[in-house]
Amino acid sequence: xxxxxxxxxxxxxxxxxxxxxxxxxxxxxxxxxxxxxxxxxxxxxxxxxxxxxxxxxxxxxxxxxxxxxxxxxxxxxxxxxxxxxxxxxxxxxxxxxxxxxxxxxxxxxxxxxxxxxxxxxxxxxxxxxxxxxxxxxxxxxxxxxxxxxxxxxxxxxxxxxxxxxxxxxxxxxxxxxxx
Amino acid sequence: xxxxxxxxxxxxxxxxxxxxxxxxxxxxxxxxxxxxxxxxxxxxxxxxxxxxxxxxxxxxxxxxxxxxxxxxxxxxxxxxxxxxxxxxxxxxxxxxxxxxxxxxxxxxxxxxxxxxxxxxxxxxxxxxxxxxxxxxxxxxxxxxxxxxxxxxxxxxxxxxxxxxxxxxxxxxxxxxxxxxxxxxxxxxxxxxxxxxxxxxxxxxxxxxxxxxxxxxxxxxxxxxxxxxxxxxxxxxxxxxxxxxxxxxxxxxxxxxxxxxxxxxxxxxxxxxxxxxxxxxxxxxxxxxxxxxxxxxxxxxxxxxxxxxxxxxxxxxxxxxxxxxxxxxxxxxxxxxxxxxxxxxxxxxxxxxxxxxxxxxxxxxxxxxxxxxxxxx
Numbered sequence: 129x130x131x132x133x134x135x136x137x138x139x140x141x142x143x144x145x146x147x148x149x150x151x152x153x154x155x156x157x158x159x160x161x162x163x164x165x166x167x168x169x170x171x172x173x174x175x176x177x178x179x180x181x182x183x184x185x186x187x188x189x190x191x192x193x194x195x196x197x198x199x200x201x202x203x204x205x206x207x208x209x210x211x212x213x214x215x216x217x218x219x220x221x222x223x224x225x226x227x228x229x230x231x232x233x234x235x236x237x238x239x240x241x242x243x244x245x246x247x248x249x250x251x252x253x254x255x256x257x258x259x260x261x262x263x264x265x266x267x268x269x270x271x272x273x274x275x276x277x278x279x280x281x282x283x284x285x286x287x288x289x290x291x292x293x294x295x296x297x298x299x300x301x302x303x304x305x306x307x
Numbered sequence: 308x309x310x311x312x313x314x315x316x317x318x319x320x321x322x323x324x325x326x327x328x329x330x331x332x333x334x335x336x337x338x339x340x341x342x343x344x345x346x347x348x349x350x351x352x353x354x355x356x357x358x359x360x361x362x363x364x365x366x367x368x369x370x371x372x373x374x375x376x377x378x379x380x381x382x383x384x385x386x387x388x389x390x391x392x393x394x395x396x397x398x399x400x401x402x403x404x405x406x407x408x409x410x411x412x413x414x415x416x417x418x419x420x421x422x423x424x425x426x427x428x429x430x431x432x433x434x435x436x437x438x439x440x441x442x443x444x445x446x447x448x449x450x451x452x453x454x455x456x457x458x459x460x461x462x463x464x465x466x467x468x469x470x471x472x473x474x475x476x477x478x479x480x481x482x483x484x485x486x487x488x489x490x491x492x493x494x495x496x497x498x499x500x501x502x503x504x505x506x507x508x509x510x511x512x513x514x515x516x517x518x519x520x521x522x523x524x525x526x527x528x529x530x531x532x533x534x535x536x537x538x539x540x541x542x543x544x545x546x547x548x549x550x551x552x553x554x555x556x557x558x559x560x561x562x563x564x565x566x567x568x569x570x571x572x573x574x575x576x577x578x579x580x581x582x583x584x585x586x587x588x589x590x591x592x593x594x595x596x597x598x599x600x601x602x603x604x605x606x607x608x609x610x611x612x613x614x615x616x617x618x619x620x621x622x623x624x625x626x627x628x629x630x631x632x633x634x635x636x637x638x639x640x641x642x643x644x645x646x647x648x649x650x651x652x653x654x655x656x657x658x659x660x661x662x663x664x665x666x667x668x669x670x671x672x673x674x675x676x677x678x679x680x681x682x683x
Contacts (some may be wrong), residue, residue, distance in 0.1 A: 184440070191414050192378030195406035195437050196367050202436040203368075218368035225367045229379040250421050 151276075152284045155248040158270045159288055165263040173216055174260040176252040177205040180219065184248060186237045189226075197226050216256075223253065227301035237302060253300045260294055267291045308668060310335060311395035311678065313386070314346035315407035317364040317375045318354060324401055326423050326452070330478050332357055334661035340491055345389045345408060346378035361385040367679075369406065370428075387680055395678040397421060397668045403448065404466065413444035419671040424470060425442045427433040427457035427541075438466055447681075450671040452664070456472035471667065476660030477588060479652055482565050482593035488531075491554070491570035495638070496527035498631060499571030499596070500580075501564065501587050504536025504555075510577035510601060515544040516624035517577075521632060522549040528635070533559045533567045568594035571594055572641065575633050576600040579622055585609050592616070592652035597641040599630055599633040614646055615651035 180201035185196045200215075200291035206213035226232075227249075231291060236242035271293050314328045332342045340355050347364035354360060360384050363374075365374035386408060391396070397419045403409040404424070413420060422445075451470035453459035459470050459609070491497055502509040511532070518530050532541065533556040542550050559567060568574065574596035576588050585605050591598055592609075598616030600606040611618035617634060620626040634641055653659065 152382060190378065191410045191440060192376070192382070192406040193635050194440050195410065196376065196378055198436050198440060199369060199406070200367075217396075222367050226379075230381055232380075235380050263393060265402045 148282060148284075151278055152282075155270075155273050155279060155284050158266070158273050162263075162266040162270050162291055165259070165266040169256075169259040169263040172255040174205065174253070176249075176256050177201045177219065179245070179249045179252045180223065181205070183245050186239075186241060186245060188236060188242055188245070193226055193229075196222055213294065213296050220297050220299060223249075223302045224299070227303055233303065241284065250304045253298075253304055257298050257300065260296065260298055264293050267293050308396045308480040308665070308672075309341045309394060309677075310668065311342070311390065311398045312342060313398070313400040313408050313412040314344055315376070315402045315405045315409045316347065318346040318348040318358060318360075318375075319352035320375065327423075327425065327475055328401060329355075330476060330657045331661055331664060334476070334478075335665070337658065338661060338665070340665075343389070343393055343395075345386060345412075347375070347382075347408065359389055360390070362406070363465075374405075376405065376676055378406050378411070382408060382576045383411045383415055386411050390416050390678060399423065399664075399668070399676045400448075402426065403445060404437060406437075410441065410444050413447050415681055416678050417447065417681040419450075419668075420448045420678070421450045421452065421471075421667055421671050423452040423454065424458045424462045425454050427455065427461045428465075441466070444564050448571075449675075450667050452667060455545055455655040473660060473663050473667070474655075475591055476585065476615070476657035477589040477652065477655050479593040479649075479656045482568060483595070483635040483649075485562075485565040485569045485594070486555075488563065488566045492529075493572045494527070495572055495635065496525065497529050497531055497571045497573075498599075498635075499531045499567060499574045499591075500533070500577070501567065501574075501591075502534045502576075504532065504534050504538075504541050506536075506580050508535075510579045510622070511541065512544055513577040513579070513601075513622055513624050513627060515541065517628035517631060518553075519544075519546055519549065520624065520628040522546075522552065524631075525635070528552065529554065531571055532556065532565060533564065560660065564590075564592065568596050571596055573631055574598050575627070576606060577622075577627060578603060578606070588616075589655045592648035592655075595645040595649045597634060597644040598648060599627070599634060601627075605626045607653075609655070611647070611651050615647040621680045648679045660667050 180197055184198035184201060200219045204215045204219040237244055274290060308321050312328055312332055314325060316322050316324055318325055326422055328344060332344050336357065339582050344358045345361050346358060347362060348354060348360040349363060362385060364377045366375050373392055397417050398412060399421045400409040400412045401423045402425055403413055403422045445466060452473050453462055453470040454475055459472055462470055500511060500514055504511050521528055530553045535558045541555060542553065545553055568591050574591040578601050580603050588600060588606060588609050592615065600610060600616055601621040602618040603621055607618060617630055619630045649659050
């Protein structure tokens with residue numbers, strides 16, 4: 129009788145710990161996925177700023193356009209974590225104002241390096257849109273997993289922060305075919 | 308002279324640079340010169356006959372706020388066409404470090420170019436990135452003007468090089484005559500103040516303290532305050548029983564501002580410092596208001612060392628109260644100060660300032676055969 133009870137409790141304990149470690153493992157995998165998504169987003173944003181700066185410094189544009197673009201790209205690249213969403217949104221707005229000028233494409237193709245730079249910018253802008261979406265997906269899933277009763281009670285997430293969404297205006301210029 | 312002036316900001320939105328250009332252009336025209344201004348403007352904006360539109364300005368984030376600027380190939384082409392057809396003796400660009408028509412004009416033109424710098428920043432991230440990009444455009448500028456010491460300092464720090472200082476002018480005739488505001492003076496008891504109420508350096512608290520000292524023994528004494536800021540913060544500094552003698556106008560229109568200058572017996576400028584010129588003071592002088600100002604260097608200079616307006620020890624409410632009482636009790640002295648102010652301010656009239664600017668034009672254009680399109 130007692131043996132059966134002890135056995136039953138033992139089985140329950142084993143099952144419970146298997147379940148908990150499975151949940152913990154899942155949360156861990158989610159955190160790893162989130163970190164990867166964050167790295168991809170960071171790379172995409174940096175790349176967009178770098179291409180913007182290169183376009184601004186290329187002498188293809190008029191100096192006023194170059195200045196507006198360089199200032200926005202510089203702000204985006206150097207902003208701290210607190211200001212980053214704001215600065216990146218500003219860069220998106222500036223890129224729209226710059227690229228959606230009338231006859232912008234036409235002017236750009238007059239230059240040797242123009243088309244290649246535009247292609248690079250097009251890719252960079254699209255990748256910001258994609259990587260941000262994937263990152264925010266990862267944030268949402270991780271948040272749900274962290275909020276579960278078991279995860280909260282047993283502190284399965286350990287010391288990791290509650291992940292934050294990255295909310296910016298990343299609408300691409302109309303003349304670039306992103307999405 | 309045939310003068311081409313380039314305005315970087317949209318004409319239909321009021322601003323300091325636009326007002327400066329309008330007043331300068333009109334003073335130069337009155338002096339017999341041939342002036343054309345190119346500026347961004349909304350399509351339906353009414354423009355004076357001497358103004359040419361370079362098209363609409365686009366709102367973009369710049370230097371921490373959203374600015375309406377004109378950039379791009381189309382704007383550059385319009386400026387190019389304007390320069391080609393204008394055949395100017397001298398080109399005068401404003402704010403060439405701002406990504407708008409000013410820098411575009413430097414880019415597409417060759418010949419005598421004069422530039423005026425208006426803005427002052429403590430530190431500008433945009434400017435530090437911009438400096439190397441601006442270099443080739445800014446190198447074409449033959450003569451540089453700064454409108455204030457602060458603007459000159461900004462220029463030296465961010466772009467290097469120096470500039471001559473020619474402050475903003477005041478259009479004296481615009482302030483000379485006006486009907487007082489209804490219910491106000493001059494009746495022997497009104498002290499006036501104009502400026503941001505919540506900007507400590509404008510010194511309003513000093514005046515409020517002096518008012519509270521004088522109010523008990525002078526039942527006819529009233530305070531007329533015009534300018535943006537929180538009304539309650541101001542009234543909190545005045546004892547309850549005298550609050551109904553304080554009139555707060557808030558932000559006023561240009562016309563009401565002129566009327567306010569004509570509604571006071573004493574106009575008080577209690578600034579604690581930081582003022583490089585004192586545009587408010589020159590406006591009050593143009594209106595012939597008897598002035599009582601703090602003894603900061605800029606005010607002492609504008610008021611001819613105390614000839615054209617009384618001075619009191621900066622930040623000292625008791626000294627302000629004492630001097631204000633003396634002025635209010637002496638209509639003869641007020642009339643004399645008013646006359647002296649109207650006379651002294653002529654030095655700051657746009658016609659005088661425009662003459663200084665013209666000297667810069669002549670210096671810049673001396674060795675050159677006029678402005679042409681830069682095709683390179």
